[in-house]
Amino acid sequence: MHLLLTNIKELLQVRKDPINKVSGADMKVLPTIKNAWLLIKNDVIKDFGNMTEMPTFDGFKHIDCKGKIVLPSWCDSHTHIVYAGNREQEFVDRINGLSYQEIAEKGGGIVNSAKKLQETNEEDLYTQSEKRLLEVISQGTGAIEIKSGYGLTTEAEIKMLKVAKKLGKKHNIAVKTTFLGAHAIPPEFKNDKDGYLDVVCNEMLPKISEENLADYIDIFCETGYFSVADTNRVLEAGKKHGLQPKIHVNQFNIIGGVQAGVNHNALSVDHLEVLNDNDILALKGSSTMPVALPSCSYFLSIPYTPGRKIIDAGLPLALATDYNPGSTPSGNMNFVVATACIKMRLTPEEAINAATINGAYAMGLSDTHGSITIGKKANLIITKKIPSYGYLPYAFGSNCIEEVILNGKLM
Ligand code: NIG
Numbered sequence: 001m002h003l004l005l006t007n008i009k010e011l012l013q014v015r016k017d018p019i020n021k022v023s024g025a026d027m028k029v030l031p032t033i034k035n036a037w038l039l040i041k042n043d044v045i046k047d048f049g050n051m052t053e054m055p056t057f058d059g060f061k062h063i064d065c066k067g068k069i070v071l072p073s074w075c076d077s078h079t080h081i082v083y084a085g086n087r088e089q090e091f092v093d094r095i096n097g098l099s100y101q102e103i104a105e106k107g108g109g110i111v112n113s114a115k116k117l118q119e120t121n122e123e124d125l126y127t128q129s130e131k132r133l134l135e136v137i138s139q140g141t142g143a144i145e146i147k148s149g150y151g152l153t154t155e156a157e158i159k160m161l162k163v164a165k166k167l168g169k170k171h172n173i174a175v176k177t178t179f180l181g182a183h184a185i186p187p188e189f190k191n192d193k194d195g196y197l198d199v200v201c202n203e204m205l206p207k208i209s210e211e212n213l214a215d216y217i218d219i220f221c222e223t224g225y226f227s228v229a230d231t232n233r234v235l236e237a238g239k240k241h242g243l244q245p246k247i248h249v250n251q252f253n254i255i256g257g258v259q260a261g262v263n264h265n266a267l268s269v270d271h272l273e274v275l276n277d278n279d280i281l282a283l284k285g286s287s288t289m290p291v292a293l294p295s296c297s298y299f300l301s302i303p304y305t306p307g308r309k310i311i312d313a314g315l316p317l318a319l320a321t322d323y324n325p326g327s328t329p330s331g332n333m334n335f336v337v338a339t340a341c342i343k344m345r346l347t348p349e350e351a352i353n354a355a356t357i358n359g360a361y362a363m364g365l366s367d368t369h370g371s372i373t374i375g376k377k378a379n380l381i382i383t384k385k386i387p388s389y390g391y392l393p394y395a396f397g398s399n400c401i402e403e404v405i406l407n408g409k410l411m
Pocket residue numbers: 109110113220248251296322324325326327328
């Protein structure tokens with residue numbers, strides 16, 4: 001189907017010359033066209049411009065966008081949406097005074113989700129995860145990264161990645177998959193972390209790579225989970241199988257993981273709720289994207305990633321949800337964008353850049369996603385009638401989305 005959008009109040013993130021990310025002061029700039037039209041042919045953006053210069057088009061389904069804003073779909077570069085059950089009880093335990101770390105030490109947390117997932121068959125896991133994918137698509141997400149890491153056995157890790165791949169195929173949405181076998185130490189290996197890492201590197205990785213199930217390699221580099229030495233080992237092994245690193249670092253403690261990520265040419269380093277000047281220095285001049293996950297900070301009541309400081313240091317920043325059962329049971333990118341403005345002091349322009357083009361970069365998709373550029377995927381959000389784009393983060397609890405278009409199709 002071909003679509004023609006007319007009378008668009010404002011078309012956001014218009015990049016005639018393709019860029020793959022924006023950094024520092026450039027993040028304050030969000031190029032737009034007011035009173036715009038946009039033409040979609042099949043699944044791509046064919047052309048766009050100002051209404052005063054619109055050529056005549058025949059044979060297109062027409063959508064009048066009067067009073068509405070159009071922007072590229074959100075690019076969510078960090079999620080764990082394939083999981084089984086939920087961890088509502090741990091949420092209540094935290095309200096009653098336990099910390100996230102204390103819950104994990106008592107056998108809750110990631111290993112709790114792994115137990116549930118191991119007991120869930122592939123079909124059921126698919127059905128549970130599909131519900132989440134459909135929800136985030138309706139909330140404007142048009143490309144998504146999905147991690148494993150709630151399996152913690154070869155069989156269960158493979159099951160997760162297969163479900164993630166199947167979701168992308170069935171729903172025709174760009175899905176990038178990440179192998180996160182080193183997410184936690186399973187109880188069977190409680191006193192034998194190296195033994196578990198042997199399984200991750202010598203058993204899981206070769207199988208996953210042989211079946212082409214992952215694009216990236218990840219590890220939870222954190223006190224009580226995996227050290228910098230473990231990180232070096234796993235990333236090295238992943239790279240041998242052609243997987244670029246995207247890692248969990250600096251969520252609770254600074255142990256040198258950011259520098260390790262940069263040394264391994266990580267595509268992104270994610271979380272960064274705690275960050276020091278050496279970390280910022282390490283990121284400077286690198287091609288590694290810092291990724292903030294403000295919904296995780298919100299849900300766990302932990303510090304917010306110093307996004308303002310990161311951008312003011314001249315670095316880029318991407319925003320993602322971290323949708324998972326333990327630390328962030330929400331995949332709403334609209335909330336992420338608003339929270340980045342409210343709690344991290346990003347301007348609306350910076351937050352929208354971080355959630356579109358920089359998110360696309362953090363999952364290797366900026367050639368096809370993340371901006372209004374001729375030839376890129378027609379993945380778009382059409383808002384309701386709103387006063388201006390700043391209203392999106394301002395009205396943080398409202399649903400401002402009227403329609404979403406995925407690969408040229410109205411959803
Ligand atoms: O990104 N921090 C590590 N992993 C996930 C949460 C894991 C969980 O609690 O289930 C995260 O926050």
